[in-house]
Each structure stands twice: as C-alpha cells, then as structure tokens.
Amino acid sequence: MPRWRQLALWLSAALFIVNAAIAWRLFHVEYLSQTGTGVGVIIAYARYARDYWPDLGWCRFWYAGLPLQNAYVPGLPLTAAVLSGFAHISAGRAFYIVVAFMYCLGPVALFWMAFRLTHSASWSFYAGLLYSLISPSAFLVPEIRRDLGSLFWDQRLHTMAGYADNQNVTSLTLIPLAILALDVALEKRRPIYFVAAAVALAAVPLTNWPGAIALTCAVLAYGLSQPGVGGLRRWALIAAIGALAYALAVSWIPPSTVFATQADTQGFVPANRFTPHHLIYAAALAAGTWVLLRLTAAARAPRYLRFFLLFFFYMASITLGWCWLGVTLLAQPHRFHLAMEMGFTLSLVFAVRLLLQRWTAFRWPVAVAFAILCVFQFVQYRSYAHRLIRGIDMTQTSEYKTARWFDQHMRDSRVMVPGSTTFWLNVFTDTPQLTGCCPQGVLNQTARIADYGIMTDLTAENRAVENSLLWFKALGVRAVAVSGPRSTEVYKPFYHPHKFDGRLPVLWREGDDAIYEVPWRYYSLAHAIEPGDLVQRTPVHGVDTDPLIPYVAAIERPEAPELQVRWPNNETMVITGNLKPGQIVSVQENAHPGWHAAVDGSARRVFADKLGLLTVVPNCSGNCTIELHYDGGAEMRVVHWINRAAIAGSLLWVLFGAALPRRTAGLEAPRGGRWL
Numbered sequence: 001m002p003r004w005r006q007l008a009l010w011l012s013a014a015l016f017i018v019n020a021a022i023a024w025r026l027f028h029v030e031y032l033s034q035t036g037t038g039v040g041v042i043i044a045y046a047r048y049a050r051d052y053w054p055d056l057g058w059c060r061f062w063y064a065g066l067p068l069q070n071a072y073v074p075g076l077p078l079t080a081a082v083l084s085g086f087a088h089i090s091a092g093r094a095f096y097i098v099v100a101f102m103y104c105l106g107p108v109a110l111f112w113m114a115f116r117l118t119h120s121a122s123w124s125f126y127a128g129l130l131y132s133l134i135s136p137s138a139f140l141v142p143e144i145r146r147d148l149g150s151l152f153w154d155q156r157l158h159t160m161a162g163y164a165d166n167q168n169v170t171s172l173t174l175i176p177l178a179i180l181a182l183d184v185a186l187e188k189r190r191p192i193y194f195v196a197a198a199v200a201l202a203a204v205p206l207t208n209w210p211g212a213i214a215l216t217c218a219v220l221a222y223g224l225s226q227p228g229v230g231g232l233r234r235w236a237l238i239a240a241i242g243a244l245a246y247a248l249a250v251s252w253i254p255p256s257t258v259f260a261t262q263a264d265t266q267g268f269v270p271a272n273r274f275t276p277h278h279l280i281y282a283a284a285l286a287a288g289t290w291v292l293l294r295l296t297a298a299a300r301a302p303r304y305l306r307f308f309l310l311f312f313f314y315m316a317s318i319t320l321g322w323c324w325l326g327v328t329l330l331a332q333p334h335r336f337h338l339a340m341e342m343g344f345t346l347s348l349v350f351a352v353r354l355l356l357q358r359w360t361a362f363r364w365p366v367a368v369a370f371a372i373l374c375v376f377q378f379v380q381y382r383s384y385a386h387r388l389i390r391g392i393d394m395t396q397t398s399e400y401k402t403a404r405w406f407d408q409h410m411r412d413s414r415v416m417v418p419g420s421t422t423f424w425l426n427v428f429t430d431t432p433q434l435t436g437c438c439p440q441g442v443l444n445q446t447a448r449i450a451d452y453g454i455m456t457d458l459t460a461e462n463r464a465v466e467n468s469l470l471w472f473k474a475l476g477v478r479a480v481a482v483s484g485p486r487s488t489e490v491y492k493p494f495y496h497p498h499k500f501d502g503r504l505p506v507l508w509r510e511g512d513d514a515i516y517e518v519p520w521r522y523y524s525l526a527h528a529i530e531p532g533d534l535v536q537r538t539p540v541h542g543v544d545t546d547p548l549i550p551y552v553a554a555i556e557r558p559e560a561p562e563l564q565v566r567w568p569n570n571e572t573m574v575i576t577g578n579l580k581p582g583q584i585v586s587v588q589e590n591a592h593p594g595w596h597a598a599v600d601g602s603a604r605r606v607f608a609d610k611l612g613l614l615t616v617v618p619n620c621s622g623n624c625t626i627e628l629h630y631d632g633g634a635e636m637r638v639v640h641w642i643n644r645a646a647i648a649g650s651l652l653w654v655l656f657g658a659a660l661p662r663r664t665a666g667l668e669a670p671r672g673g674r675w676l
Contacts, residue, residue, distance in 0.1 A: 008115060011125045012108045019104035019132050022381045023157060025389035026100035030092045033392040035399060036490030037164030039095075040423030041437035045077035047091035047427055050084050057571045058594075058630040061426045062436030063447045064414070064475060064613065065590045067632065069257050070441030075207035076167050091427070092394075099166040103156065106173040107132040113176035114346060116183055117304040120353070126370070127349040133377035136344045137337040141323045144337060152377060153384040156338060161388050165335065171211020172338055174204045175218055182222065186237060191657030194241055195650045201245035205253055209261060209440070213330060214315065214339040221310035224293065225303050247646035250639045257441055264440045265331040272331035281329050285317060305350050312343030398489040398513045399424035402481050405508050405515060406431040412567075413478035413523060414588075416454070419491030421481060434477055444590045444612035446539075450475055453542015455493045460543045464496060465503050470545040472518045473552045474535070474611065476525045476588030480504075484512030520556075525588045526563040526575045526626075527555040534586065535610040547610065555586065573628040581621040587614035593633035599626055 020027075032039070049056060059068040068074075076098065084094035111128035115121055135155035138145040145151060148158050159165045178200040185197035201219075205212035223238055246253075266272045292313055296306045319340045322333035330336070356363050394400045399421045406415055407429030416434040417425050423437050435451045442448065450471040457464040472480065483489035484497045488511075497512075504516035533554035537547040554560070563577035563585065575585060591608030597616045598604060604626070605617040618626050631637070 004121065007121050008112070011121060011128075012111060015107045015111055015125070015128045015132060016104050018129070018378065019107060020100075022132075022154065022378070022385050023100050023103050023389070025385065025391075026096050026103065026161075029096050029389060029391040030090055031392050031394045032096075032161055033390045034161060034164070035392065035394075035397060035424065036420045037162075038423050038437045039164035039166065040399070040420070040427050042072065042077050042164075042166070043080070043092045043095050044424070044426035045072055045074075046080035046084060046095055049074075049078055049081035050091060052570060053081070055570045057632055057636075060567070060570060060589065061430070061432045063439070063442050063590065064434070064444065064588065065432075066441070066443060067257070067592065067594070067636075069252050069254065070260060070443060071436075072438055072441070073167070073206055073208065074252050075203060076170055095166075099160060099170065102166075102170040102173045103160060106156070106169065109173050109176040109180075110342065110346070113180045114304075114350075116180050117307065118302070118350060123349060123353050127346055129374055130349060131342065131345045133374055133381060134345070136341045136348075137319070140320065140340075140344075141337065143323060150380075150384075152380045154381045154388075155341070157381070157385055157388060159338060167208040168210055168335055168338060171204050171208035172214070172342060174200070174207060175211065175215050175339075175342075178204055178215060179218055179222055182219065182238070182241065185241060186234060189237075191650075191653040194237075194244070195654055197241050198244040198248055198650070201242060202249040206249050209265075210332060210335045210339075214336060217314040217339075218311050221314060222307050224289065225306035225310055227303065244646060244650070247642050248650070249643075250646075251636075251643040254635055254639045256635055260443055261440045264442060268331065268440075271328040278329070281321075281327065285314070285329075288313060288317070301354075302350075305347070305354070308343060308346035308350060312340065312347045315340035315343050394424075396488075397424075398483060398487050398511075400428060401510060402489075402513060402515065403428035403431070406479070406481075409507070410479055414476045414525070416451070416472070416477050416480040418455075418481060418483045419489050419493045421483070421489055434475060443592070446611045446613075447475060449539060449542050451542075453545075454480075456495050456542070457499070458495075458543065463543075463545075464499050467543050467545045468499075469518065470548040470552055471542075473520070473555065474548045474588075475613075477518055478520065478523050479507060479515055479517050481513065481515045484514070486512035489513065521558065521560075522562045524563050525565050526577075527586045527588075528561045528563055528577065528579050528583045529554045529586055530582070531584055534584075534615065538610045551586075571630040575616075575626040575628070577624065579618060579621050579624045583618075583621075585616040585618055585626060587616060587628065589614050591615075592630065594630045594636060595628055596631065597626055597628050599624060 044061075048059070048061070056068045059066055059071045062071060077095075080091060080095040080098050083089070083098060084091045087094065107128040110131050111124045114124035114127050118124060135148070135153065137155055138148050138151050138153070144155065148155055156169055160169050178197070181193070181197040181200035185193040201215065204215040219238065219242070223235060226234060266274065289310065292309060293306065296309060301309075315336050318329045318333045318336045321327040321329055352366070356366060402417060402421050403425045406425070411429060411431050414432045414434060422433060422435055425431065425433050426436075434447050439448055453460070454468045454471055457467070460467050468480075471477070480500070482494050482497050482500065483492050485492060500514075500516045504518065506514055507517050508515040529551075533551055535547050535551045539545065539547055561578045561580070561583075563575055566574050568574060573587070573589065575587070579585070586609065591606070591612055591614045595606055595614060596603065597606045597618075599618050599620050604619060606628070607615050609615045614628070616626055616628070618624055632640075
C-alpha cells in the first residue's frame with residue numbers, strides 16, 4: 001500500500017475514533033428520552049419496511065393512505081430496516097446504530113473530499129478535526145447559540161438527538177463523498193467512475209430533501225470553481241451524471257413526489273412560498289457569485305478554496321440571510337446551518353493554510369492554540385453528549401401504552417391519536433391512524449384539515465363534539481386517543497381534552513390518557529350509498545362540516561348494507577357485501593391514479609370524491625366482491641422502466657468499460673512533494 005494511503009487511513013481512523021468517543025452512547029441506545037421528535041416515524045418506517053418487504057407500494061398507516069415514497073425518502077429507514085432484519089435487533093436499535101455510524105463518518109468523508117481536492121493530508125485532517133469539534137453556527141447565529149446552550153457544545157449532535165434531524169446530518173456525510181466521486185469521475189472518465197459518481201449523487205436526495213438542495217449548491221460551486229478550459233464539456237458531463245443519478249433514484253422520488261413535497265413545504269408558512277422577490281434574491285446570488293469568483297481569481301486562490309468559499313457563500317446566504325436579514329431564500333432555511341458549518345470550516349482551515357505559508361512565524365502559535373482548543377472541545381463535547389444522549393424505557397410512556405392498546409384491540413381500524421403519539425404509534429402497531437408525521441409529501445390535505453379542526457375546535461362554539469364526530473365518520477375513524485394536561489405525551493394538542501367525557505364511551509383510561517370509542521352502526525372503511533349521497537363540496541377548514549352531514553347520514557342509515565373490508569396485502573383491498581342496483585361504494589382511503597377496481601375480473605370506474613377519497617362504481621347487485629389494487633399508476637410504471645433501464649445500462653456500461661485500455665490513475669502525489 002502506498003505510504004500516502006496508509007497515512008490517510010490512519011488519519012481517517014483517528015477522526016472516526018474521536019467522533020465515536022463523543023457519540024458512543026448512540027451506538028447502544030434503543031429509544032432516546034426526546035420522545036417529542038419525529039424520530040419515531042423513521043423508526044416506524046424502518047419497522048414497516050423490515051416486516052413487509054417488498055410489499056411497500058402503498059402505506060395505509062398515515063393520512064388515510066399515501067404512496068410510500070411520499071411518506072418519507074427511504075435511504076435512512078431502509079438502511080435501518082436491513083440492519084434490523086439481518087442482526088435480529090429492534091428497528092429502534094438498528095436506527096441509532098446507523099445514525100451513530102453516519103455521525104462518526106461525517107468528518108471522515110470531509111477529510112477524504114478535502115484530501116482529494118487539496119492533496120494535503122495534514123490540513124484535510126485539521127479540517128475534519130475542526131468539523132468534529134467546533135460548531136461555527138453557534139458563533140454566527142445568536143438564536144442557535146441560545147438554543148444550543150453554549151458556544152462550545154455540539155450542534156451536529158444537538159440537531160440529531162434534540163430535533164431528530166438525523167436524515168440531514170446523514171446527508172451531510174454523503175455530500176463530500178458525492179463531490180469526491182464526481183471529481184474522480186471527471187478526471188478518470190471511465191464508466192465505472194461515472195456510475196459510482198451517479199450512485200453517490202443519488203444517495204443524497206434518497207436520504208434528505210434539504211441535503212439534496214445542499215448537494216445541488218455544492219455541485220454548482222464545484223463546477224464554477226474549475227478552470228475555464230473545457231468548461232462546456234465538463235458541465236455536460238456533470239449534467240449527464242446528474243441525469244443518471246436521478247434515473248437510478250427515480251422509483252423512490254418520482255416527479256409527482258418532488259412536486260408534492262415542494263408544494264407542501266411551501267405551504268407550511270407564507271414565507272416559504274415562491275414570490276417575485278425570489279427573482280431578486282437569485283439575481284443577488286448570481287452577482288455575489290461573480291464577485292467572489294473575480295476576487296478569488298485576482299488573489300490567485302487555488303480552485304479548491306474557490307469551491308469551499310462558494311459553497312459557504314451559498315449556504316450562508318440561506319441560513320444567515322434568514323437569521324440576520326429575515327430573508328427566506330428557500331423553505332425551511334434553518335435546516336441549512338449544518339451545511340453552512342461544513343463550508344465555513346473548509347474555507348477557514350485552507351485560508352489559514354495559505355496565510356501561514358506566507359507568515360511562517362505564526363505556525364507554532366497557531367498549532368499550539370489549535371491543539372489546546374481541540375482538547376478543550378473534546379472534553380466539552382463528551383460532557384454534552386453524556387447529558388444529551390439518554391435512553392428511556394419506552395414501555396412506561398403514554399405513546400407506547402396507547403399503541404399497545406390499539407394493537408391488541410383495533411389493529412385493522414383507523415384511529416386518531418394526539419401529538420407525539422402520532423410519531424410513535426406505528427413503531428409498535430400496524431393500526432392505521434388519521435394523520436402521522438411529516439406532511440411534506442401528502443397529496444390529500446383533508447386529514448390535516450380535519451385534524452386541526454378536531455384538536456382546536458376554533459369557532460366551533462357549542463358544536464365541538466358534533467363536528468368531531470362528523471369528521472370521524474367521514475374519514476373512517478373508529479376511536480380517538482386524548483392526552484390530558486398530566487399525560488406524558490409531549491404536545492397535548494387537544495385544546496379541550498375533556499370534551500368527549502360523558503359523550504363518547506371510554507374504552508381505556510390510564511392517568512390522564514384516555515381512548516374513546518366513536519359510535520358506529522357498523523364499522524367499515526367501505527359504505528354502499530346512492531350517487532347523490534356523496535359530499536358535494538370540499539370543506540374549506542376544520543369546522544366547515546356542513547358538507548359532511550348528508551354523507552354521514554347516508555352511511556349511518558339502518559337499511560344500508562354492511563360491507564366488509566380486508567387487506568390481503570398493503571396494495572390490495574377486497575370489499576364484499578350485498579349491494580342494491582345503482583349503488584356506489586364510498587371507500588375511506590385516499591384516491592390516487594394508481595388505484596384500480598375490478599368485479600369478477602372486469603374493470604370498474606374509480607374516482608375521487610370531494611374529500612379526496614375513493615369512490616367505486618361497481619355496476620353489480622346482490623353479493624358482490626370488489627377488488628381494489630394499487631400499482632402506482634402510469635407514472636410509476638414509466639419510472640420503474642426508466643430505473644430498470646438505468647441500472648441495466650449502467651452495469652453493461654461498466655462491464656464494457658472494463659475491457660477498454662486504462663488511462664493514467666488520478667490520485668498520485670505531486671512531483672517533488674508529499675501528501676502533507
């Protein structure tokens with residue numbers, strides 16, 4: 001093994017060990033004490049994937065059903081599912097092993113990217129060490145400093161454990177690897193390196209959406225920092241690699257999911273929405289890019305430093321623009337501060353390197369100060385991690401007890417649960433719930449509208465219970481869990497937690513947690529009604545329940561036939577019952593172009609009602625069996641073909657490229673120099 005490679009491996013191991021010593025508890029925990037975060041939904045996703053693979057097309061557990069790719073990007077939960085299955089450990093345990101490993105790998109990945117671009121192992125190691133032990137965003141943003149609690153604590157770990165943004169931290173581990181692979185591919189220009197770069201690029205959006213935006217900025221900064229010779233061809237190759245990357249990932253992030261995520265994220269708060277002001281912001285970013293490139297060219301800065309500065313400029317524009325100036329360049333700008341830290345660290349370290357090459361007298365003072373800082377910060381980070389990473393006995397929580405009751409009594413019925421229980425319910429049961437976590441990919445907003453109205457009762461006056469019951473029956477909810485002020489459930493979202501007392505039967509109560517039964521003549525997600533009984537107008541808010549009244553009255557008629565629903569698998573629903581001529585079947589599952597209905601093998605019409613739910617025209621009477629099957633629709637058929645063609649084409653291209661004469665290897669020590 002070449003000496004430079006041995007050195008790089010030793011330095012990589014040192015960085016990994018430093019981070020592992022900080023986050024060691026993450027490797028051993030199953031559930032953290034911070035139960036109010038969305039981490040439960042990722043663990044639930046991992047558990048679901050482990051138990052039902054490959055039957056994952058339709059996820060019926062959240063928001064009255066949605067395509068699984070819209071529930072969340074799959075990279076992290078699927079990795080945890082694989083580890084959980086092979087190691088025979090719980091999904092929670094597997095998840096934290098994966099995220100702990102990615103936390104430790106982040107500075108190592110940064111080191112390898114910097115080493116590749118700068119040809120300096122020692123300074124790349126310093127960058128990785130500084131990235132491991134300093135959180136620049138705490139120095140730059142007072143709000144982050146106050147939230148973190150100190151200038152000297154670990155913001156990466158705080159973001160993971162405190163806010164459960166593990167996917168973002170994981171994506172930041174993958175971004176340097178993607179840039180490294182891209183740089184190798186553009187130098188060596190062989191099929192295997194192009195495919196490897198595409199896989200590395202695809203891994204980032206498959207892990208996290210903000211990470212995908214940060215990767216786009218990194219690729220843009222990388223391309224702009226390269227020399228002008230052959231620029232057009234270089235950009236064409238980058239675009240081609242990016243297209244291949246999307247083709248490899250398209251089955252999990254099809255265009256409809258991208259557009260739904262973009263629309264839902266912009267809808268979270270008004271500031272997220274794209275406006276004409278964003279054209280001004282884009283022009284300002286372009287002008288800033290031009291100025292920065294001219295200044296670095298005038299200073300004869302190395303191309304790697306140009307890349308680091310540009311990347312920091314883009315991430316700082318998003319984060320500091322929001323924190324300092326109140327400008328929202330992109331939705332959720334607060335989630336880009338860790339990417340900004342990466343750009344800041346690289347820029348600072350390699351700018352100092354250039355300065356110390358000129359002012360050599362400062363080398364030893366800077367080295368001593370850096371060593372003292374690292375030792376101090378390592379102690380601080382270890383102490384902070386010890387306080388932050390604390391396991392919990394999940395069986396003693398409201399979330400677990402509620403989930404277990406539903407698992408034992410209502411496993412196949414839709415229920416409504418409060419606050420943090422929505423995150424954790426499907427970690428412990430397959431019971432579907434009305435809402436869930438992470439609404440950025442939800443196609444039908446009806447469940448969210450209903451949830452807000454039921455929780456808050458705003459302007460409902462004396463009809464709070466009646467409005468809630470209308471929503472429950474219109475959306476197929478069989479029971480509702482409520483957390484009172486003394487519950488261990490974190491958020492306690494019901495404005496009036498006792499409104500159902502004396503109005504609905506109590507099925508279970510422990511402490512300040514209760515489960516109430518919604519009274520049904522018979523419970524089912526499918527109802528035989530007349531065409532005129534469908535909801536005629538889409539409700540505009542949570543207490544706009546008048547359009548629901550005729551529909552609920554129709555499904556509650558004593559003479560209405562009882563329809564039975566069963567799920568042979570997650571993508572097939574079978575409805576049986578005695579239908580009258582002319583009746584249609586209202587199915588309280590979200591409509592989607594991927595749903596198809598058949599009676600005795602003959603296709604039947606399916607359409608969405610005004611609530612966005614399925615309606616089937618069975619054209620049969622007497623004992624009927626309707627089979628609904630989800631296949632993703634025309635879009636998913638097309639993207640699956642694109643994905644298979646991309647995979648097969650990449651394999652053939654790599655095999656064909658292996659037979660071609662090899663070009664000169666790229667990563668070699670410069671003549672007359674060393675990798676230091």
